[in-house]
Amino acid sequence: MSKFVIILFAFFTAQTSIAAGMKTIIVASESSGATREAAINSAIVEAISQVNGATFASSIATSISESSSESSSGTEYSMQESMQQNIATVTKGTVQYWRIVSIGQNDKLSGLWEASLEVGVSKYEQSKQLKRLRMAVSNFQIDSKGNPHDLDIFRKAFVRELENYLTQTRKFAMLDRSFLSEQDSELNLLASGKSPTEDLARLGQRVGMDYLIVGEVVNAGKSSTKRTMKSTGQSMTINKSTGRTNYRIIDVATSQIKFAASASGEVNSLSIGDAAREAAEQAGKKILNSIFPIRVIDFQGSVLILGQGGDTLRKGEQYKLIKLGKKIIDPYTKESLGRSESVVGIIKIKDVQAKQASASVIQINIKIPVDGPMPLMIARPFKKDNTEAKAAVQVKKISQKGKKKVDSLLESSKDDW
Numbered sequence: 409m410s411k412f413v414i415i416l417f418a419f420f421t422a423q424t425s426i427a428a429g430m431k432t433i434i435v436a437s438e439s440s441g442a443t444r445e446a447a448i449n450s451a452i453v454e455a456i457s458q459v460n461g462a463t464f465a466s467s468i469a470t471s472i473s474e475s476s477s478e479s480s481s482g483t484e485y486s487m488q489e490s491m492q493q494n495i496a497t498v499t500k501g502t503v504q505y506w507r508i509v510s511i512g513q514n515d516k517l518s519g520l521w522e523a524s525l526e527v528g529v530s531k532y533e534q535s536k537q538l539k540r541l542r543m544a545v546s547n548f549q550i551d552s553k554g555n556p557h558d559l560d561i562f563r564k565a566f567v568r569e570l571e572n573y574l575t576q577t578r579k580f581a582m583l584d585r586s587f588l589s590e591q592d593s594e595l596n597l598l599a600s601g602k603s604p605t606e607d608l609a610r611l612g613q614r615v616g617m618d619y620l621i622v623g624e625v626v627n628a629g630k631s632s633t634k635r636t637m638k639s640t641g642q643s644m645t646i647n648k649s650t651g652r653t654n655y656r657i658i659d660v661a662t663s664q665i666k667f668a669a670s671a672s673g674e675v676n677s678l679s680i681g682d683a684a685r686e687a688a689e690q691a692g693k694k695i696l697n698s699i700f701p702i703r704v705i706d707f708q709g710s711v712l713i714l715g716q717g718g719d720t721l722r723k724g725e726q727y728k729l730i731k732l733g734k735k736i737i738d739p740y741t742k743e744s745l746g747r748s749e750s751v752v753g754i755i756k757i758k759d760v761q762a763k764q765a766s767a768s769v770i771q772i773n774i775k776i777p778v779d780g781p782m783p784l785m786i787a788r789p790f791k792k793d794n795t796e797a798k799a800a801v802q803v804k805k806i807s808q809k810g811k812k813k814v815d816s817l818l819e820s821s822k823d824d825w
Contacts, residue, residue, distance in 0.1 A: 573692030623655030
C-alpha cells in the first residue's frame with residue numbers, strides 16, 4: 409500500500425511539474441557507507457548527481473547529511489514524513505521523494521552498509537529559447553540638458569519598444585532587467601517556505617546574458633509651430649516630436665563592443681512615445697540585420713517565404729532581395745567578414761505570420777530554380793526616399809485650398825464690378 413502511495417505521489421508531482429517547467433525523473437541509485445544513514449545519504453547524493461550533475465550534488469551533500477534522521481525497528485528502516493520533508497527542503501525541492509529498495513551490511517566489505525534506493529529527482533527544464541543568443545536591454549542614461557520629462561518619456565518608451573521588437577524577431581532570448589526587484593520578491597517567496605516544496609527547485613535558475621544593449625538619450629522634445637500663408641491668410645499648426653539615442657551592444661564576458669550605432673525618430677504629433685517607437689524600430693532593424701538578416705527559406709511559384717514574422721514585418725513593406733556569394737576574409741585580422749552581397753531584386757511583404765512571412769517579387773534579375781537547390785538569399789530593408797513626393801503632395805493640397813478660396817472670393821464679389 410505504501411509503495412502504491414509513493415508511486416501515485418510521484419505521478420502527480422511529475423504531472424504538476426511538467427506544466428510548470430519542471431520534470432521529475434525517477435532513478436535507481438546504489439551506494440555504501442559506514443552507517444545505514446551514511447549509505448542512504450550517499451545514495452541520495454548519487455541520484456542527484458545522475459540527474460543534475462556532480463557539481464550540484466556535492467554542493468548539497470553536507471546539508472543532506474546534517475538534516476537526515478532515522479528510526480529503526482530491527483532490520484526494518486521506517487521513513488518518517490518529517491525526514492522526507494527535511495530532505496526535500498535542504499535540496500531546494502530537488503529530491504521529491506525517496507524509498508529504500510534494499511539495505512544491509514556486507515561482511516565482505518568490512519561491514520559497510522549498502523543501500524539501494526528509488527529516488528524522484530526534480531530537474532528544471534529551461535526553455536528551448538534560452539539556447540538562442542541571450543540579450544538584455546539596460547536602462548538607458550540621459551545625456552542631454554533638455555526637458556527632463558520629455559527625455560524620460562523617450563528613454564522609457566525606447567527601451568520598452570526595443571525589447572518588444574527584438575522579442576518579436578524570435579531570434580534572441582530576451583532577458584528582463586527592468587523588473588528585477590519584482591522577480592527577487594517572487595524568488596524570496598519561494599525561499600520562505602510558503603510555496604510548495606517542489607517549487608524550491610526553481611531557485612538558482614536565473615541565467616546570465618551574452619550581450620547587453622546600453623546607450624544614452626542624446627535629445628528628445630516636442631514643438632508646435634504656427635504658420636500663415638501670405639497668399640490666402642490660412643493658418644496651420646505643425647506639431648513635431650523628435651528624439652535621438654546612441655546605443656551599443658557589449659559582450660558581457662569580455663566587455664568588447666560588438667556593435668554601435670544611433671537611432672532617431674520624428675513624428676508629426678506631440679507624442680514623444682511615438683518618436684521613441686520609430687527610433688526603437690530603426691535600432692531593432694539595424695541590430696537584427698547585422699546579426700540575423702532575414703533569410704529566404706523557400707520559393708513557391710512567384711512567392712518567397714521568409715524566415716521571420718511577427719510585428720517586425722508589415723504587409724506592404726518593400727525589401728531588397730540580396731544573393732549571397734563567397735565568403736570574404738579580412739586580409740589583416742584573418743577574420744570572416746561574411747559573404748559578398750549582390751542586389752538581385754525587390755520584394756514586397758504579402759502576408760505576415762507569427763514565425764514567417766511571404767513576399768511577392770516586384771523585380772528580379774536572376775532565375776530561381778523551382779526544383780533543386782536554392783541560392784543563398786536574404787532580404788534587407790528597402791525604403792524609397794519619398795520626401796520630395798510628400799512635399800509635392802502637401803503643396804498641391806495647399807494650392808488647391810488657396811485656389812478654392814480665391815474662386816469663392818471672386819464669385820462673391822462679381823456684382824461689385
